[in-house]
Amino acid sequence: MKRTLVAAAVAALTVGSVAHAETLRWARAGDSLTLDPHAQNEGPTHTLAHQMYEGLLQRDMSGEIIPALATDWAVTDDPTVWRFNLREGVTFHGGQELTADDVVFSFQRAKMPTSAMKELLASVAEIRKVDDLTVEIVTEGPNPLLPANLTNLFVMDEGWTLENDSAEPQDIANGGDNYVAKNTNGTGAFVLESRVVDERTVLTANPDYWGKDDFPMEITELVYTPIQSAATRVAALLSGEVDFIQDVPVQDLDRVAQADGLMVATAAQNRVIFFGMNQGADDLENDNIDGENPFAKLEVRQAMNMAIDREAIKRVVMRDQSDPTGVIMPPFVNGWTEALDATPEGDAAMAKEMIAAAGYPDGFTIQLDCPNDRYINDEAICQAVVGMLGRAGITVNLDAKPKAQHFPLIQNRTTDFYMLGWGVPTFDSEYVFNFLVHSSSDERGTWNGTGYSNTDVDEKIVSLASETDADVRNGTINEIWEQVQSDVLYLPVHNQVLNWGMSDGIDFPVQPEDQPHFKFLSYSK
Amino acid sequence: MIAYIIRRVLQGVLVLAVVGFVAFAMFRFMGNPIENMLGQEATRLDRAALAERLGLNDPVPIQYLKFIGNAAQGEFGVSYRNGLPVSEMIVQRLPATLELAFVSAVIAVVFGIVLGVFVAIRRNGIVANIVMSATLVGVSLPTFLIGVLLIWIFAVELGWLPSFGRGETGTLFGWQSSLVTVSGLKSLVLPAITLGLYQMTLVMRLVRSEMLEVLRTDYIRFARARGLPDKTVHFKHALKNTLVPVITIIGLQVGQIAAFAIVTETVFQWPGVGLLFINSIQFVDIPVMAAYLLLVGVLFVSINLVVDLLYAVVDPRLRLQ
Amino acid sequence: MSSVQPTLKPSISSRLRGVWESDIAWSFRHSPVAMIAAFVFLALILAALFAPWIAPYTPFDPASLNLMDGFTPPMGEGMGSGSVYWLGTDDQGRDVFSTILYGMRLSLFIGLSAVAFAAVLGVTLGLIAGYVGGWVDALIMRVADIQLTFPSIMVALLIFGIARGLIPAEYRDQMAVWVLILSIGLSEWVQFARTVRGSAMVESKKDYVQAARLIGRKPRQILFRHLLPNVMGPVSVIATIYLALAIITEATLSFLGVGAPPTRPSLGTLISIGQDYLFSGEWWILLFPSMTLLALALSVNLLGDWLRDALNPKLQ
């Protein structure tokens, strides 16, 4: 009762003091790993970096690409050359003027061997300065998707970086503790005030920000605290110790939404959850069928696809916070169609019959490898699927473990049946095909743990990279999807839904990549 | 005495070496740091190159020897997770853990001894029996549950105390301390109780049973027969004689406090080395895990030594050995 | 520590045992706390033992679960099947009551086995150390010191980590239980060894042991026929208290993610699942398993307390 009053008072205060001197206390599960903008390619690290650094382009709160340091961009007459015009009058926090040299320097830095961002620039052959406010990026072959790869590539000040001996990105494998891992000098909306790693990072609004009239910019101080335990994170929000949290456990959404002074914002996430089956092997490691691989039979895979009751998972495990799907890409992705997304009707009895018909009247036993600290309710989803497959006659032994032990299994092709989640930062099907559909090789198919290998499909995938005709390209994408779907390459489960919990009165839509850009935040009431 | 200390220190070093080796043998089963260090776009070649550069392909004994060699020079490498020097991270985190452990140890010892003496003297009293049973509840529920329940009651429902973190810190004797600010002290309450409750119960029960033993000894009867007041008999004569086993247990429990600090720090987001350790396990941050285990080992060895030396202070009979 | 040991001589032990046991019985009859604790403990043991007959559902069989019944409140009807669940269901649609019974069975099995393992190991090493003395004693006790400085949770984490790497994946589900037993047991043997060693050192100096030695009894016979019965009192006290500790430790390990597998949850696993639902209103998932664990641990602890006092002739 008392707390409610306090919360109400706090809310009233919030309403009263309009847009000035607003402190936002923000918590999520993990901390940024480094302040060096090119040293890690990882969500929370990018999120923090986005507050202080900017790239040529960025995605807004709805996922659309908008101008940032570049005001406009286009392919030149040469389809392998992109030209970017830089914004005038932009200064770094340290006062330095932004020039094309800084951009060239930053891109070259991001392509260095110790950079974590270099894969995103793999197709970039050269970056060059045209004049002080113009740069050109040359790609190896036409790359219609280049802009999508540039939204997380941050621009640093060349002089400042070199002065502080940080020409190369922080190299963890080589005792790499550098200046820019602890200090920042970006062009972004917020300036680093203080930071204690894993504990507390304080940012203040950048008074000289170029976009201070273009964005709400209502927060004056941003305090970021990682809180690892989900229960404690929710408790901190409920008790009013923080104003904004990411990663709200789905079961606590109602409680947060109903609490006085708090609300939940929801949006579909750019991440699909699915199961992979090792259908390429002659025999499986951990099954009870000798000499043959039940996953190699299409009927078995179809039956399993049918056995999974996605609606039940959504209703119970995900508390309606998921979007069941029949394809392994989120709806934002180029190539997505409603027909592909349609889920098969869950029918355990039918599935059982099909498995019997495929030669396993008594079913069979397999092992499911599942992470327990990576996706929303990952272990619970696996458990539910174990039960569903059990009713279809497949006995599943569940082995749930931390992601650090789970992912190497997929990388090393030592799992028969596994869970994986996938986000598509380029918002295009090619990215999915490259990693998940193409035959596993050094370059492509690195996350394809299914042993699936189809030369025809592989060729089509490779052709996508250099196809400049959008219609032709989309046609090929559709063909590949048709093949993938009819082969039941994966068992899609759902697209994750993002939930942010926050104080009432904050107007802040959920960003599909889970990247809050706080310059967009405004206090609505 | 000095020879004794040197011998104990050497034994301690041996113990540390063994522990370190076991730990290193275990690290390879904890997962692969590469997946966490590279983004999902990394190619197989990138992964192989990084593994090679980190020395992860070396046999365990080689990795171990490298670590020991560097550690001997005070060099613990950088964290795989965030690239910061491990020694710097530990130095930064240690005050929080030491402070939490210290406060909960004080709670455990002070309340444990006072309540222990009380329940021993009033052995059949109603209040003593209630105290005995009530404190048992504390050891009959797992620590993490007690922590979460405390958060629920005192942070969420009542809103009296913070649910996470250390609050404001001030500088005390050159380190960042929560003991000097109001919000820091408030932040300490719940984690310290969570961590200290179990130890308190243990100390209390031990003091009780030792007191009951001692109160039956001839020298206590003789002290009474000489007309010494109860207060002198209980606290000066009896309590001091219970201290040797109590010191032993407290010394050993410091290790338990360090271990349970992992759980408590996770629940309360207490920015200490325990939380750091859990983070490193999840990330397979081998340099941090190795340094942490070494630190804990050093802590245990020194505590054991201190305990042995304390015996001699408390009990003159042990000084001769 | 060593003084809890009853002062019995084997020569008259047979005569006294009857009396002694009836002493225990008397003390038991006159301790309401002990009687209630014993009743609760016995009831829980029986419930766990006969879980397959008592439990209305089979929570360890994933195929029998109806996911749509998940989060049914106590006495509520499942949305999927319409079945009524006395204590509600958890996130997987498992009947909480049945799961508690099966989970308790697992927790008790782990706890009892771990303590038995620790007791056998500790008593054997303690007897040998105390009886043989010399460098054997020094070695065993030094190992014990090292072991003792390492908190049980750490030991368990280490063993679990190693076992995880060594055991083939297909056996992991079953092995988890044995690894838990091994790791909890290994972290608890020291107290047994220390106590037994102390008693064995005292006893082995006594006339009857010297006599047995003189008439040519083998050390093993002396150890097990003569010394062992004398240390059973304190050993049983330690065992009770450690049983409670083992069950709690298992729960904590589950919280740290190295406990029983989620498809066969122990009481501890259930609690760490349940604590996710503390704020969300599904209180029954946390409350009932916690109460059961509390009842179990509390009754064992209270019995241990009573036994300690009852076995200590000086305190009667």
Next chain:
Amino acid sequence: MSIPNASSASATGVQPVSRPSSSHDEPLLAVEDLVVEIPTRRGLLRPVDGVSFELNAGEILGVVGESGAGKSITGAAIIGLLERPARIASGSVRLAGKRIDNLTGDDLRRVRGGEIGTVFQDPSTSLNPLQRIGDQLAETARQHLDISRAESRDRALLALQEVGIPAAAERLDAYPHEFSGGMRQRVVIALALIGEPVLVIADEPTTALDVSVQAQVLTLLKRLCLERGTGVMMITHDMGVIAETTDRVAVMYAGRVAEIGPTPSVLVNAAHPYTRGLMASTPNPASDVAEGLVQIPGAMPGLLSIPAGCAFHPRCDRAVPDCKQKRPPRETINDSDVWCWVASQPQQARHD
């Protein structure tokens, strides 16, 4: 083992005001019909059952009996050190005419150590192992004598010198484990006497000691008490100690006094059949020959099975029917008080 005269004089010279004045007709200690009960689940035990005796100032009274006869419990009851659930059920204990069996709190503490000193059997367990003996002495002295901390230290030194601890000044700072058994018991005696009591209850003071030092300690205790006029209740099962030390002796059997009288007459001319049996089973200290030792048949009954009437009757070769039914009355034979139906009658063969 010589004791400076001056010091002993000064020690005995100080007489606290609270010291009970002992008039000639009032005995120093008068125990009247003392009954100690222990309620147990098998019934009420009476380890002390109607014990009466008197002890005069400066007198050494021996209390002798087999173990379990109730000697020590009688001693503990007098200084209020019975351990629960044992309790004084009836009877009285008077010290110089003042009842002390119902004292509590500070009054009880004043009696303990201040008026009645105690010496326990085993010096190795009687002293707090963690406290310097000087501190133990000084602490006790301060408790009973109105003196300062510095004075108490002098007192402690004096006390140690009196009991013949060599280099006493240095040994004040020693811990108990640094003393031999005999020396420790001397310290215990010093502790018992430092509060200047009028009575010392010595419970088997030499039993745990080496035979070689038993006599020395005994002599010391006797001499110190004689010098100060302190009465001594000497509890022992050793007839030799009785013979050498005591003025009078009380013989206890199964929680009751069988016979009490001047030591020589009890030793030589015991009236009670049990005392006779006891004497007959003890080697005569005067002769080295162990010949003619006779065991009393049977054993002393346990507290649960004390027979009606005279507790000794099942083992008594002179028992008459009265012995089996009625508790014997007190009777004065020679100089002794005897509780027996047949003691006054001429000895004859057992009939029935």
